[in-house]
Amino acid sequence: MTDDQFDLHTGYVTFKNPIALATMAGITNSTFANEHADRAGLVVIGGYNLDEKTNDAASKLVARGRDEFISDNPFGFLKNEIEGVGGDSVVAVNVRSATIEPLLEAARIVKDAEAILELDAHCRQEEMVSIGVGEALMHDIPKLVDWIGKIKKTGVVLSIKIRANVVNDIDLARAIESAGADILHVDAMKEGPGADLHAIRSIRDSTNMFLIGNNSITCLKDSKDMLARGADMISVARGVLNDSNPNLISELVDDITNYQEAAGWYNAPKHICGGEGDLRALAFCCLPVKPCAVHNKIGKLGFSAQEFTNLKMEFAKGTMLEYGDSTCFGSLVWCCKLSKPCFLRDGVMDMIDLSGAEYMRLKKNLATYILENAKIPVNEC
């Protein structure tokens, strides 16, 4: 397997795998990342406070028992922290500031290090929110959009960290994408335990941004559940703490790498008929001849049933998906996900010597082809 087996790129960064460490202020510094996440595709360290106001707010948080990174030399501290991360994981720094200038200064430092700047629009601590930081940015979309545009002018790869279910997720994601951000890092928090997988799927179906899904991941199943809703990458914060599983990141890297080798599409979607599939799952849909959920989905992309049929047939031409006379609709291009047992499809695959992983890689390319050729783009539909 190559270093690029997951094909994960954005801007000047390439991630070696889709597992990330997420920030915990006062905890996730370079030392923590080296100890717990040296095999991660991405380590997000911080959150770092870049100006006097956020450092003062952090001091108040410390006074009431929370951990924070406080510094009277924030940019020197930031630089040292980035340089302190060993190994070949991509580094992102999660940052907060009450004004734009410190963010621009940080962006220049981060870009020179070929790292990622992650703007914290997530923090809900009152001391931060009351000075217009963290979650306050989700409630002030014009300001957030303005800041993103200015930061992007530095050329830095920019991630925006948000929490789901605070404002309208789709409006927020689209505003962030139009403003030019590269990555959307979503804490899929909901009321009660577990992550809001539905939020990840709706965001996937509304934006083309690189999507990192986060919340309550403690094992391979949690990771696969979130990836199957369209996250390109998943991140873990609390699950890595000592009283949870300090080796979790390394275990997930091994598990997801083995899964990708065997299954060919580590974040393959669920089927649409189950109600959980995102638009990429059109790659597994039948010929649209009966009344079912496919019609609503292709309608969103502006296709008639005939146009959708033509598009899939066009993709299949000259590929292994063209075969399959004995399948339900006469070609593998209409066939189901490999996880659905089917002796008809498997018989054809045996006959043409097509491995399961290769079948799924073709379906992944088909999904990309469908979305790239949509008459109404995903971020407008």
Ligand SMILES: Cc1cc2nc3c(=O)[nH]c(=O)nc-3n(C[C@H](O)[C@H](O)[C@H](O)COP(=O)(O)O)c2cc1C
């Ligand atoms: C102690 C602690 C501190 C955190 N600090 C930050 C922060 O500074 N910036 C940020 O964007 N998210 C912060 N988070 C949120 C986490 O990155 C993550 O989104 C959240 O904990 C859900 O993921 P998990 O279930 O894997 O922990 C913090 C979380 C915890 C528990």
Ligand code: SF4
């Ligand atoms: S076309 Fe087939 S796979 Fe797609 S939603 Fe309809 S029944 Fe399900």
Ligand code: SF4
């Ligand atoms: S042949 Fe099997 S895999 Fe193909 S569409 Fe029919 S049920 Fe699905």
